Amino acid sequence: MKIVRFAAPKGSIHWGIVEENEVKETEGLLGSFTGKNFVLSEVRLLAPVEPSKIVCVGKNYVDHIEEMDGDVSSLPKEPGLFLKAPNALADPEDIIPYPAFTKEFHYEGELAVVIAKPMKEVPEDEALNYVLGYTCAFDLTARDAQREDLQWIRAKSADKFCPIGPWIETRLDPTDLGIKTEVNGQIRQNSRTSLMIFSVRKILSCISSFMTLFPGDVVLTGTPSGVGELRRGDVASVTVEGIGTLKISIGSQK
Amino acid sequence: MKIVRFAAPKGSIHWGIVEENEVKETEGLLGSFTGKNFVLSEVRLLAPVEPSKIVCVGKNYVDHIEEMDGDVSSLPKEPGLFLKAPNALADPEDIIPYPAFTKEFHYEGELAVVIAKPMKEVPEDEALNYVLGYTCAFDLTARDAQREDLQWIRAKSADKFCPIGPWIETRLDPTDLGIKTEVNGQIRQNSRTSLMIFSVRKILSCISSFMTLFPGDVVLTGTPSGVGELRRGDVASVTVEGIGTLKISIGSQK
Numbered sequence: 001m002k003i004v005r006f007a008a009p010k011g012s013i014h015w016g017i018v019e020e021n022e023v024k025e026t027e028g029l030l031g032s033f034t035g036k037n038f039v040l041s042e043v044r045l046l047a048p049v050e051p052s053k054i055v056c057v058g059k060n061y062v063d064h065i066e067e068m069d070g071d072v073s074s075l076p077k078e079p080g081l082f083l084k085a086p087n088a089l090a091d092p093e094d095i096i097p098y099p100a101f102t103k104e105f106h107y108e109g110e111l112a113v114v115i116a117k118p119m120k121e122v123p124e125d126e127a128l129n130y131v132l133g134y135t136c137a138f139d140l141t142a143r144d145a146q147r148e149d150l151q152w153i154r155a156k157s158a159d160k161f162c163p164i165g166p167w168i169e170t171r172l173d174p175t176d177l178g179i180k181t182e183v184n185g186q187i188r189q190n191s192r193t194s195l196m197i198f199s200v201r202k203i204l205s206c207i208s209s210f211m212t213l214f215p216g217d218v219v220l221t222g223t224p225s226g227v228g229e230l231r232r233g234d235v236a237s238v239t240v241e242g243i244g245t246l247k248i249s250i251g252s253q254k
Numbered sequence: 255m256k257i258v259r260f261a262a263p264k265g266s267i268h269w270g271i272v273e274e275n276e277v278k279e280t281e282g283l284l285g286s287f288t289g290k291n292f293v294l295s296e297v298r299l300l301a302p303v304e305p306s307k308i309v310c311v312g313k314n315y316v317d318h319i320e321e322m323d324g325d326v327s328s329l330p331k332e333p334g335l336f337l338k339a340p341n342a343l344a345d346p347e348d349i350i351p352y353p354a355f356t357k358e359f360h361y362e363g364e365l366a367v368v369i370a371k372p373m374k375e376v377p378e379d380e381a382l383n384y385v386l387g388y389t390c391a392f393d394l395t396a397r398d399a400q401r402e403d404l405q406w407i408r409a410k411s412a413d414k415f416c417p418i419g420p421w422i423e424t425r426l427d428p429t430d431l432g433i434k435t436e437v438n439g440q441i442r443q444n445s446r447t448s449l450m451i452f453s454v455r456k457i458l459s460c461i462s463s464f465m466t467l468f469p470g471d472v473v474l475t476g477t478p479s480g481v482g483e484l485r486r487g488d489v490a491s492v493t494v495e496g497i498g499t500l501k502i503s504i505g506s507q508k
Contacts, residue, residue, distance in 0.1 A: 052306075052339070052340050052341070053339040053340065053341065055339075055407070058404045058405070059404070076404075080403070080404030080405070081403070081404065081405065081407045081408065082404065082405035082407055083337045083339055083405075083407055083411065085306070085307040085309075085337055085465065086306050086307065087306070087307065087465050087466045087468070088465075099464070101463070101464060120413070149334070149335070150312045150313070150330075150334030150335065150336065151312070151334070151335065151336035151337075151405055151406055152405055153309070153335045153336055153337055153465075154335065154464050154465075157337065157465055158464040158465055159374070159464070159465055159466055209355070210353065210355060210408050210412040210413070211339065211341050211342075211407075211408075211411055211412055211413055212341050212413055214341070
C-alpha cells in the first residue's frame, strides 16, 4: 500500500492511498476512505510524514566511511546517530534553494523508515513490528558547515535539507533493496541495503533504548558511497527498489 | 503574564494564565478565557511548551568554557548550536529516572526562550519581537555519552533530558537576570544572563539565518559555570530572576 500526503488541485491538504493512477482520499493518515478520489497526476505530492523528530544514522555503509576518510579497520559497534529537525522537510519535486552559507552542498540518498506506534526499549527481533513503512529521502548536507560547526545542526537541519517521498510503501522487506542516486541523469550512488553495517531492526532498537519514537517519526538509515556536490540547476533523484523515486531540483541562491 | 500548561485535578490538560493563587483556563495557548478557574496548588503544572524543535547553545558563558577545558583565548564568533528532540521534555516537579546508559549524568541550568511567531532571517535588532516569553530549563546531559558518541543525541535528547517550566513569563527583559542552580539546597551555579557571550537577540538571529523557528519552539541559551553530577535521589532546581523556579528529582535507575 502506498500512503501519500498531497495538495489537491485547489490547494487543500489531505492524506490518501495511491492505486494505479488514482489517489483515494482518507480521513487523515490511516483513516477510512472519504469516498473522494483524485487523479494522481493532478495532485501535488507532499512529504508523506509529519514527524516529531527525524533520527539519522551517520555512518552505515562501509564504502561511505572509506570515502569520508574514516577508519574502516575499526567499524563502529553501535549506530552513530544524529537529529534533523522537522523544519528541514521538503516535498517531492521541491526546488531546494542553494543555501547561502555553504560552498559544499552535498546529496546523500537514503532509505527512510516511518514509525507506526510508540516505541521504547524494543528488542531487535520485534523492531520491525513498529514500522509503518518505507520511503526515499535525501539527507542534504552542508559539508563545510559539518566540518566547522560545534554540532551538525546547520549542516543537516537547515530549511529543506530533508526532502522525503514520494509515498510510504507499507509492504516491503527492507533487508536487501537496491538504492540509487542520480544527478542530472548520471548514476552517482548505486548500492543495496544489504550492505548496511547496522540493519533497520538494529538501528530502531538502538534508538528506542534511550528515546521514545512516536507514530510518524522518521529514521534515515545512512548513505552508501558516491556522495558529492550539488550545483545550482541540478536535478537529483534517489530511487529505492520497491518504493519509487524522489526527485528534487536545486534552485539559485536564495 | 505567566502562561501555564497544566493537568486539572481530573487529569485533563489545559492552557491557562496564573494570577496569584489562581489559574484561569484559556482556549489553548493564548486563547480567550473559558471562564473556568482552578486553584494553582490543585493543578499539576506541565512543561509550558509543545515545540516542533528545541535549539540549544553549547558554549555561551566564558566561565563554563573554562571549566570544560575549552580555550577561552579564542572565543567562538558564532553561537555553537545543537538540537534536543521534543521527546526530551519533562515537567516541573518531574522525577527523572537515572539513565541506564550513563555514569555521568549532569545538570545544566538555563534560561529558555519561547518563540511567538514564524521567524526566518530576522536581524538582531528585531529578534525580540518574535519572543513569546521566557522560562527555566535544565539541559540534562550524559557527559560520558557526549564525549564518546558521533553527535550529542543520546547525551542530550534521551527521554526527560529537557525539564522546562514552571511557566512562560511574557513580561521580561532577558539581558541581565540572575540565574541560579541548586542541588539538594546547595548553590552550584550562580550567574547572570549579562555574562552570556551571545545575547538572546544574537542567538535567535543566528538560528533564523538558516532554519525557520515556529510558534512554540524553544531555544536554550547555554549554561554558566558550576555544572556537575546528579545522583539518585537528588533534588535539583534552577531559578531565573523574574520567572521562578523549576524543580526536578532524580529517580532510581529505570
